[in-house]
Amino acid sequence: MSDQRVENMSLKHAVLALLQAEEGSGYDLSKRFKSGLGYFWSASHQQIYQQLKKMLAEQLIDVREMPQVGKPDKKVYQITALGEEVLRQWIESPCKASKVNDAFLVKLYAGDCVDNQVLLAKIVEQQEYHRKLLATFELLERQYLDLDPAQRSSYKLPYMTLRKGILGEQAWLAWSKEALALLTD
Amino acid sequence: MSDQRVENMSLKHAVLALLQAEEGSGYDLSKRFKSGLGYFWSASHQQIYQQLKKMLAEQLIDVREMPQVGKPDKKVYQITALGEEVLRQWIESPCKASKVNDAFLVKLYAGDCVDNQVLLAKIVEQQEYHRKLLATFELLERQYLDLDPAQRSSYKLPYMTLRKGILGEQAWLAWSKEALALLTD
DNA sequence: TTGACCATGTAACCAGTTACATGATTTG
């Protein structure tokens, strides 16, 4: 009577991915989600703290308490051998289709019940956001390209995901120009 | 002491968007999610049936029971004036940042704990998926372009979202070629 | 002195997934 749980949802795995690269506190992980992984896997700090508690119980991670002076104490988490094994197996398992929930496109889709000006303004507003994001990505890319070849090779995979971000944002901006042209005829 | 609920999550609004275009049963909506809107807003049939029940209670929609012969009876839902108003206000309200959860990219990001071959195979497998999706989109585009100008204008906004799909998938495929090259050096 | 950053969490609620449940008709 084995407890064959399917175990497929993956904030857990995203956290393992981060801890595999480097140990860190909940707060650290939260920042790393915001700056890197978060562009394709989002997580709030509340979610992260809860998740770490669960993962500790499952022995996927260990914790070390770090007293600090002038700052609140930290709990620094490390991935365990079991955690690494679980991560590896998850990576090798089939990918679930990625879920997209893009409210902006739903609004456009149903946009004939509002004024055209409203839609134009929305697109322009989103362009602003995507331009900034692309600029951020391009900055990160320049930093990567300035590394010497040895260091570059150790960041090759994260760099690949960064390139995904760059091409994706460029495509978004190219689309938005088309969209504005279509709307203004 | 007003009950100022923020009311921002939007399966509800996606359903209103579909019903605004045309009335339909839960089953119909489910299919329409799968074929069109679903590319940027996903919903299971269970979710849809529950949502319709709530929206009926909130008087955003009405229902008409349709007995059928040789098929199970249908409940056909229509958007109400209140529903239209709620949809309009939602469209005009600020967009929440769209949430992405892409397990494939998390796997790549953390991929140095598995064999390179595994990653190559994953990319090729995903390419397959994205090629098919692009082909589907291109078919829909051809259908749109074959319409006469009058009809085209009434599908202009959905067509814009289709173009988003096409440019997005093309970018994905372009990226994947880069990624394969990077991985095999 | 205001706001950002550091650092941790709990609780209530809402949204989404998985599993279960039924049953007729049509197509290969």
Place this chain on the structure above:
DNA sequence: CAAATCATGTAACTGGTTACATGGTCAA
């Protein structure tokens, strides 16, 4: 004869969001 399509739902669970809660340091 099996599988897909039509058509509706419930129940239990898991994942995610919002709101609340605390409190010190540092820079403008």
